[in-house]
Amino acid sequence: MGVTLALGGLATAATAAPAPAKPAAPAVSGYAPSELVLTIGYGDNAATASIQRAVTLGCSSGGVGSHPDAPGACHQLRMVGGKFDKVTKAPTNTACTKEWNPIVVTAEGVWEGRRVNYEHTFANPCALTAGQGQVFNF
Numbered sequence: 791m792g793v794t795l796a797l798g799g800l801a802t803a804a805t806a807a808p809a810p811a812k813p814a815a816p817a818v819s820g821y822a823p824s825e826l827v828l829t830i831g832y833g834d835n836a837a838t839a840s841i842q843r844a845v846t847l848g849c850s851s852g853g854v855g856s857h858p859d860a861p862g863a864c865h866q867l868r869m870v871g872g873k874f875d876k877v878t879k880a881p882t883n884t885a886c887t888k889e890w891n892p893i894v895v896t897a898e899g900v901w902e903g904r905r906v907n908y909e910h911t912f913a914n915p916c917a918l919t920a921g922q923g924q925v926f927n928f
Contacts, residue, residue, distance in 0.1 A: 823850050824867075886914060
């Protein structure tokens with residue numbers, strides 16, 4: 791009988807112990823991911839370009855990454871619905887020479903859950919500066 795009480799006491803002690811805490815679930819955002827890698831390089835296209843600069847742009851968190859104006863670039867992309875052509879081909883009043891010194895910009899990653907693989911070649915650095923907007927201003 792003493793053994794039964796001892797075992798019964800162990801069973802009670804085992805069931806009285808608190809259950810281990812469950813890990814907290816990650817915060818869920820209502821927005822699809824928007825994480826991009828942007829590059830600028832000299833050349834006719836991305837395959838042959840000599841990359842000069844590259845930055846990361848994370849718009850899921852309000853604008854983070856190595857882009858110098860991440861919030862501004864994210865805002866500009868949101869205003870055009872993530873359409874990079876509307877950013878790089880916006881009309882400007884800047885006059886540039888007609889020299890051919892091609893410079894290419896690329897954007898790769900995800901914009902609001904959609905895979906992005908964008909490339910645009912400008913005739914020269916002046917044309918890039920005139921048409922880059924905030925997104926490719928780095």
